[in-house]
Amino acid sequence: MNWLNAVIQGLMLGGLYALFATGLSLMFGVMRIVNLGHGDLAVVASFLALALISGTGLPLWIVLVVTVPLFAVLGYLTQRVLLQRSLSSGPLATLLVTFGLSIVLQNVLLEIFSADTRTLDGGSFATGSFELTGSISVGYLSLTTFLLAVVVLVGIQMFLSRTGLGRMLRASSDDRETANLVGADSRHIYGIATAIAFATVALAGLMFGMRSSFDPSIGPSRLIFAFEAVVIGGLGSPWGTLLGGMVLGVTQSVGAQIDPALTLLAGHLVFLAVLAFRPQGLIAGRTV
Template sequence: MIDTLIQGILLGGYYAVITCGLSFMFSVMRIINLAHGSLAVAAAYGLWLLASKFGISPFTGLLIVLPVMAATGWVLQRYLLERSARGGALLPILTTFGLAIVIDNLMFEQFGADTRSLAPFIGSLSYDSWELPGGTYVGKLAVMTMATAIALLGGLQVFLGRFALGRAIRATAEDPDTAGLVGIDARKANALAAAIAMVTVGIAGAFLGMRATFDPYSGGPQLLFAFEAAVIGGAGSLWGTLVGGIVLGLAQSLGAQVHPQGFLIGGHAVFLAVLFARLFFTGAPFIGKIGFYKTGFTKIRAAIRSTP
């Protein structure tokens, strides 16, 4: 039982890594990127290609893949998302969904249906573990993933709070027009945010490949997990992402103990339960903004709703 709980919590570390890019993009651009999971899988394929063809270790490979992901994010925002967001809130959903189909099938065309993994390229790290007092084992990779999640979230927090560029992104997230008045280029800030989000997606892809197997169509499930963790943890702070990831990881690990299909059912069920509870007891927003709650408009709307 203790073992299941520990594994569940550590699995949450991976979910936090894959979720932070999704909720970061949503909080800044108000866009949910439906190609999120597919892009993570694409990064995993990139690392796999470097490792299997050129013998580059996945960790070194990240030095190549992450800049490519950042550039992808920039281009994606400047040439696709920005344009489709001008046509209303619904179009980016369709654009990114179409993009996901293109990416998935291109990967299928290129790499075939075989499942791949980065585990063979990272030596003993994929199965090494530490023994805890009481005879439980924790995988070194899982601990590393959790540490990365914490470092990533902490790094984003510091970047958004302490750096001029980070503040520019926050200002754009809050109100792009007013940000423009004080000399912030909202388009640039958004593109930068997308680039940062894609870097985190690249890191998520690396851990996806190292801890498990993936195939060209793994992107859909990864998107769902990231979305679920974002909604569960959506208390309005970056750290909510970690909480959301851990709750999802726990629900899946416990579910798997109950039934062979319980892993997925447990995760989806806890997502719906949280959604249900939040909608009916607080009526609160689902994915909040970075580091601050939705204010103003939401409050006014709530006030209008409660007036008879």
């Protein structure tokens, strides 16, 4: 029964990893950008929510509703002002830009909030759970995070396949020049993709902030988990992102069941195994 519980908890953890990885996968699938500041953006969202709660006294759910759209706007502006200029210079330029963004965000957070660890108080929602059996329980927060990941991925998939803007986004991903010839504004489309990516990473940061403590330097570790989930599932594949997150979460949870020291190592070993034997990921196919 302990092993079954480890698998269930790993699946729930995988939902959080998938939520972290969604924006990373989308930006790579559309623009071929690996955003090295992705994890730090999640931490920024957590600190912003903390500041809003402390400064205004608003309940957490209202702060969540405010923060996610705010990050979408920030993502659009970041793409148009910062990332767009580096796209024409090749992938190395975008890597350097996002690496610089990561360093700046960490130091700004450190300057404003200090190095102390914080957490978002989710109350009984963050600590409560319901029992599946006498020895297995699932937390409300964990289940909500997993369901949010599924809803977000379904929404993105429907947006990409059933809307004109989504189809134009896919066309720009395949061939930007040809898409521009038929009326697509690649700068606007890339801005929309980045807005979605920033919104999803903000949501992931808020869920993580209620689940665990955070500090200004924790962003790179969130990036590693997101990147591993993306690679395991398949670069640019929305459903691969969910599968990769679940595989990573279950691997870590089962590894912890064997030996707590294996928690992170087990996930890294699966990541390396996928790179070695199936570098296209578990779900290969068309990106976005």
